[in-house]
Amino acid sequence: MTRTTSDTTATGPFVPPTRFAVPGRIAVSNRAAALWQTATLTEVRRETPHASTFRFAVPGWAGHLPGQHLMLRLTADDGYTAQRHYSIASPPDDAGHIELTLDHVEGGEVSGWFHTLAKPGDEVEVRGPLSGFFAWPGDRPALLIGAGSGVVPLMSMVRHHRARGLTVPLRLLVSARGPEDLIYAREYGAETTPVFTRRAPEGVPVGRLAASQVAPLLAAEQPPGGWEAYVCGSNAFAEHASRLLVAAGQPVDRIRIERFG
Amino acid sequence: MNVTRGFTGRPRVQNAGLPPGQYDAGDDWPVLSAEVTPDLTPADWSFRIDGLVAEPHTWDWAEAHALPTSAYEGDIHCVTSWSKFGVRFGGVSLDAFLDTVRPDASATHAVAYSHTGYTTNLPLADLTGGRAWIAWEYEGRPLPAEHGGPARLLVPHLYFWKSAKWIAGLRLLDHDEPGFWEQNGYHARGNPWEEQRYSGD
Numbered sequence: 252m253t254r255t256t257s258d259t260t261a262t263g264p265f266v267p268p269t270r271f272a273v274p275g276r277i278a279v280s281n282r283a284a285a286l287w288q289t290a291t292l293t294e295v296r297r298e299t300p301h302a303s304t305f306r307f308a309v310p311g312w313a314g315h316l317p318g319q320h321l322m323l324r325l326t327a328d329d330g331y332t333a334q335r336h337y338s339i340a341s342p343p344d345d346a347g348h349i350e351l352t353l354d355h356v357e358g359g360e361v362s363g364w365f366h367t368l369a370k371p372g373d374e375v376e377v378r379g380p381l382s383g384f385f386a387w388p389g390d391r392p393a394l395l396i397g398a399g400s401g402v403v404p405l406m407s408m409v410r411h412h413r414a415r416g417l418t419v420p421l422r423l424l425v426s427a428r429g430p431e432d433l434i435y436a437r438e439y440g441a442e443t444t445p446v447f448t449r450r451a452p453e454g455v456p457v458g459r460l461a462a463s464q465v466a467p468l469l470a471a472e473q474p475p476g477g478w479e480a481y482v483c484g485s486n487a488f489a490e491h492a493s494r495l496l497v498a499a500g501q502p503v504d505r506i507r508i509e510r511f512g
Numbered sequence: 513m514n515v516t517r518g519f520t521g522r523p524r525v526q527n528a529g530l531p532p533g534q535y536d537a538g539d540d541w542p543v544l545s546a547e548v549t550p551d552l553t554p555a556d557w558s559f560r561i562d563g564l565v566a567e568p569h570t571w572d573w574a575e576a577h578a579l580p581t582s583a584y585e586g587d588i589h590c591v592t593s594w595s596k597f598g599v600r601f602g603g604v605s606l607d608a609f610l611d612t613v614r615p616d617a618s619a620t621h622a623v624a625y626s627h628t629g630y631t632t633n634l635p636l637a638d639l640t641g642g643r644a645w646i647a648w649e650y651e652g653r654p655l656p657a658e659h660g661g662p663a664r665l666l667v668p669h670l671y672f673w674k675s676a677k678w679i680a681g682l683r684l685l686d687h688d689e690p691g692f693w694e695q696n697g698y699h700a701r702g703n704p705w706e707e708q709r710y711s712g713d
Contacts, residue, residue, distance in 0.1 A: 267625035285712035
């Protein structure tokens with residue numbers, strides 16, 4: 252039998268000929284991900300007409316990094332369950348609390364329960380944190396681009412940056428239909444540029460995220476060593492934003508994308 | 513069982529095709545790639561099988577299309593919990609490609625890799641016996657780029673992250689080697705009927 256010695260991998264793991272494209276940022280704890288835990292709702296805060304933040308006490312929470320998500324499960328009394336992935340909005344705080352910001356999805360069985368029935372004291376189940384791919388440990392300069400509730404995992408990064416007083420550069424471009432739809436509007440500072448696609452305050456242009464907003468960040472404003480780019484939103488937005496990044500010179504293997512679905 | 517106060521959920525449907533913890537996405541087909549959708553034309557595309565095989569081989573678009581066509585009609589299941597029913601993919605059975613390269617008896621697993629560099633690992637047994645395809649058509653039309661066109665791996669009996677988009681090749685190995693999501697906490701095999709979502713499930 253013939254064997255192509257050049258192709259077999261007697262030493263070391265297989266490495267594809269094309270560089271990926273975003274290796275994971277952190278080692279993931281499989282133990283934390285394997286376990287369903289009770290999360291008790293402690294607070295509900297309205298963010299926009301269509302989105303609210305839900306704060307939970309999770310005493311056994313293993314801790315997370317900004318950008319990670321979890322799986323959340325609701326159970327009906329006949330045993331029927333519905334589970335969804337949600338990004339974590341809160342920064343790591345070691346206090347056994349996490350926050351999720353959920354859109355009220357039309358006809359959504361899980362988000363519908365949260366927006367119409369949930370109240371403090373209610374218990375749901377979560378497992379996580381999950382996935383190291385979209386995590387930002389706070390080490391590399393971070394260029395964050397999100398739309399709608401796609402800003403949620405990015406806000407965890409902004410909050411982490413702020414809470415720890417990090418000096419590594421961080422910028423956020425956040426797209427919303429109008430000012431009233433801008434989640435976390437009161438929390439943004441100089442690191443953030445909002446983009447309004449339908450309605451804007453007087454003097455602010457209306458239109459989708461444009462090359463003119465992305466290109467300067469990859470030119471004069473580019474930090475030494477370049478950006479790690481994190482894009483989150485609908486697939487249409489993610490395609491648009493990632494094309495703008497590539498066109499502006501951001502390497503594809505330093506663009507991490509999380510799409511709704 | 514931890515019942516959620518007041519939660520009733522969607523109307524119950526008796527659907528034997530729905531694996532545990534999944535819901536029917538209807539007409540939606542969410543795109544969940546973690547990387548930038550590549551600009552890859554059929555002329556740029558190639559597919560290679562090497563590793564533990566008698567004869568490594570690389571197919572270009574035309575040569576792959578000269579193989580006997582084969583279709584998959586059925587369901588697909590994403591680990592994020594949506595399932596999609598009654599989809600139709602066209603392409604070539606992976607068996608036809610493997611027949612050309614003749615896997616070594618020692619080959620037990622494969623790493624599938626994309627033109628983007630994405631990787632995912634599979635037992636060779638999940639890629640043979642008419643259960644895996646290289647697919648370039650969806651519902652009779654060219655597979656859209658965001659869904660992995662010009663061609664993707666299709667292994668519909670496993671969670672869909674195993675069906676690598678923009679498929680570039682398979683490396684056959686005598687051991688299992690975790691791919692991209694598998695290194696990020698996801699299950700090595702990903703059988704939706706056993707709800708193998710995460711490592712340890």
